[in-house]
Amino acid sequence: MELYSDKSLVNLISESNYKAFTVLYDRYWRQLYRIALSKTGNEEDALDIVQEFFIDFWNRREALKIEKSVDNYLVSALFHKIFMHFRKKGLEEKHLQNYTYFISQLDGDTLASNMETEHEEAYTELIGLVTDTIEQMPEKMKQVFDLKHRQSLSIAEIAGIMGISTQTVKNQLSNAMIKLRKSTEKQVPGAASSLFLIWLFS
Structure with missing residues (x-):
């Protein structure tokens, strides 16, 4: 099996x-x-x-x-579980500022610690958008992105595994983030999109 x-x-x-x-x-x-x-x-x-x-x-x-x-389903569902963990603990973790700013962009009068159901749904929808965007990336880009952000490998390790230069790895990662920013900016304006991705993939 x-x-x-x-x-x-x-x-x-x-x-x-x-x-x-x-x-x-x-x-x-x-x-x-x-x-x-x-x-x-x-x-x-x-x-x-x-x-x-x-x-x-x-x-x-x-x-x-x-x-x-x-693979994408599990990671997407895990991020939702992490989101609920932060919410349950009052978001008193190292990414509090990013979360607060992200949520404030959805509703300027609402702090992260007082998120309502619609914010949870918006977050879940964003996670789905991110995973769909990753799924649609060119195969090499998706593989590089997976090795970096899901397997936590270094750029040098990725280059060695894939038989490509470290600069090619950097280019693929940069292009992947551009794709993700473009897709998330449709729902989250400006800097909030970048902060969301920084939190997600840092």
């Missing part, structure tokens, strides 16, 4: 196959943990977020509808 595709595993999980769930968990938990850790800056919080994420994933198994790649 370890050789099954992600989509095949999800199909089995939706039928309550726990073995398939453990295989998917083993395949992705380290990647998701690294992302959660980079956003929270706290190992215990990151571990709790990822554990809760997979518990929710299993509990919702019969209702799973994954149209994009499973």
Whole structure:
């Protein structure tokens, strides 16, 4: 079962196959943990977020509808879980200023600590837009972006793996961020879009 595709595993999980769930968990938990850790800056919080994420994933198994790649779905859903973590804790983490500014651009009279349901929905919609934009990137750009921001590899490591120059890696990352800024600026004006992406991929 370890050789099954992600989509095949999800199909089995939706039928309550726990073995398939453990295989998917083993395949992705380290990647998701690294992302959660980079956003929270706290190992215990990151571990709790990822554990809760997979518990929710299993509990919702019969209702799973994954149209994009499973990888993108998991990362997108994890960001929503991280968002809820910050909201629950009053956003008293290292990215408070970025979050406050981002939300204030959606509603100038509302502080991040008082976000309402519509702000949560706006954030979720933005995450979906970002993951869709990544999915539509040229293959090489998407691979470079994935290695940098999801696998947390250095530019030199990416260049070595892909057999390209470090400058090419930098160019691909720069072009990827340009694409993401253009797509998010449709919903979030000016500097707020850049701050949102800085938070998401720092």
